[in-house]
Amino acid sequence: MTAVAAGLQSSDGFWSALSKLVNERHIVRDPEALLAFCKDETPFLPPGHACAAVFAQSTEQVSAIVRLCAEHGVGITPRGAGTGKSGGAVPVSNSLVLSLQPMNRILHIDTQNLSAHVEAGVVLGDLQNAVAARGLYYPPDPASFRWCTIGGNVAENASGPSSVKYGCTRDYVLGLKCVLASGDIVWCGKHTTKGVTGYDLTSLICGSEGTLALVTEVLLRLLPRPAARATSLMGFASAKQAIDATCALLGGGILPVCIELMDQGTLKALVRSGMSPPFKLDPIAAALLVECDGDTDAAVHEVMVRLASVAERAGACEVLVAQSEAERRAFWSLRHSLSEATRRLAKHKVSEDIVVPRAQLAEMVAYLKSLGERHGLQTCAFGHVGDGNVHAQVLFDDASDQPRVEALLDELFRKTVELGGTLTGEHGVGLAKMPYLALEQSNELLLLQQRLKAAFDPKGTLNPGKFLPS
């Protein structure tokens, strides 16, 4: 991609043409201000390099910018709130960062057809609140919901705890307004929940990390808002027991909304940061947060009673069921504090988003622990065990430990793939996991994806340098 940067430096015409398309107020060129557009929330990822950042105002403007960039060989890196954890929005090769944040209008919430038409820069939490006010529900719930944008969610196929029952962003995207690499504006997808005309470009563009098309508007499917829910905190003597119980819970005829694990290390981190789990940490060495929802209070109560008895048969030492909304919030605040509480355990933290089939998860978590012991690094794990998805935490105080951390991660990723798993459940490959992609995907599959990328973006203008090795 050096050609892109070189092409730009020799071309003054680019800047004068850009000034005609974009109000000067919406262009960031100052190197210091630009730095904020050159990183996301990926730990230890060095900032990228951008020639400028532009605040996009409309699809037509994006189209004109894409045409201009294609003409001058300038790459474009789309950006939402920059909450990504794999470097998907980090520019490389001096590309132009295109912020979709100003395009933040909820265009229409259709209570008849249960859909929401939004611009890419809408903040997820704002959408959740707007649809909830109409008795509707948009399930995807990444932890960054207060800041992350729908466009970023689409780019990374974001999800969170609720995906056990409700799936990921892709499952809710009916259609997309996109700008192609040529600058052409296309609508792909449907205005209906069903439809099988043509290739499913909508699903393909979801999770493509901005490398196939720039998404400017999204039509999302909504659901009726479940009327009732029940929440339980279950304590176990070991992570293995908690994970075995997860399989038992899912085999018991009920589909919970989520099953979240906190292992011993994360529970201790909670205590150290001043939180008090409502049970004693001896003998309890792991906990599950389980939530289910339904149409009536009586039904979810009965379901939770059944889940509790499955958990007890699977070895739970303690099963607490929230008796009030305040108690439910208290359970969830433990879960929501894990990321910050584990961060405080050491100066540096790496959090790796891996997935293995649920039945292999106990082995994976035990392997993480043994890896930590072998490499002399503190580790712990929490996350979405209902989907086999854990965030493996590696903690260390001395930056010079980083080579050991990398050695640990290399082994961790190899084991993940060996157990039939995948390198990322929800954070994406971006830049951070590019070096590992070939561990999981065959050469034939990578070549096929390169041909597919070239079919969409022959000049490689869209989010250059991202996730496919060239």
Place this chain on the structure above:
Amino acid sequence: MTAVAAGLQSSDGFWSALSKLVNERHIVRDPEALLAFCKDETPFLPPGHACAAVFAQSTEQVSAIVRLCAEHGVGITPRGAGTGKSGGAVPVSNSLVLSLQPMNRILHIDTQNLSAHVEAGVVLGDLQNAVAARGLYYPPDPASFRWCTIGGNVAENASGPSSVKYGCTRDYVLGLKCVLASGDIVWCGKHTTKGVTGYDLTSLICGSEGTLALVTEVLLRLLPRPAARATSLMGFASAKQAIDATCALLGGGILPVCIELMDQGTLKALVRSGMSPPFKLDPIAAALLVECDGDTDAAVHEVMVRLASVAERAGACEVLVAQSEAERRAFWSLRHSLSEATRRLAKHKVSEDIVVPRAQLAEMVAYLKSLGERHGLQTCAFGHVGDGNVHAQVLFDDASDQPRVEALLDELFRKTVELGGTLTGEHGVGLAKMPYLALEQSNELLLLQQRLKAAFDPKGTLNPGKFLPS
């Protein structure tokens, strides 16, 4: 695609090489026997032309056949049970039909990870029964479930009534073993419910009608089997009222499994064919079959009471709730008889699978009626109104009426698109709807899909002549 056929006729080497790859017992060349492999269940679609049909025995064999065909410029049309309704499995240009039916093993049902690993030729109903025996549930339910194969379901992204709550085949496909146009065998997808490494080729290949890759094995996600369900038959004075009630039912905070419409014409057809709906056809001129499921009998009962009261407020004249499994079956047997009962109304029947946003559906159904009156043709409609998906029936006795039928369909499809709808909800484009695709999809979108097809299949060997105009 004439080059394909021409290439073949000049090449005797093809046949001797094929004989080395495939046991002669598994090759059909006799023109009369071959005819069965040259059609599916699409009305009025003339049979296609195949050079031979082969019964595939293994992925490795399929790979070898694909390589051979690529070498000799012979197209390959994959085929399951031939129950398709758009000609997707109908060969054109003298291609080789590849039947996946012999590859019908359920390789593994994983009760821990809730997944099923099957060969492409497994019959859907066999899979449904096998997973039900283990307390699990595979939701997609096209009407042809007793015969259709999982491979065909994947090719067409099949679905049925339950898609209101449970979605389509694509929503359950975790991974695919595929043979690419090069003959390379790739695994795409995940063994886990979550995972975001690389482009989502799995979703893309679903619904691609065998034009991007030949699917030989499928890993499917399963769900816990819902413990309870309730079924209701609701009578209305008009189709409009029934459709308005559908929107009200979905806006009431509950997501039913399905909402199926029978309009006046279809109810009359039932009576004519000797079935007795359990209500008087005057004043009732439309009915909805509504089913919901859940974790307990008490819960689904309470939900159905709430749905019934929503329906009554929306104008239902009569709401019957099945009080026994026998009564539930009686309600469903009305629904299952509609296709056959309407077929008996005239010598010829065309059934068109269209979708519009639910809020536009009443207008669509009224338009169908007015179209019939204007063209002097009998029409009626039934189907999956919970998804805005109806099967529009056009009936006529005289084959010479076909030009009028075609004129009607042309107007019907234009209106469908005008109302924000899509030309096919579950049957696919195949050959039947190819001429109409450009009504719905822009030129830019069609060109993009052609480039995508070329990236997967540069020589155009896989299911040639299907759904994209060249």
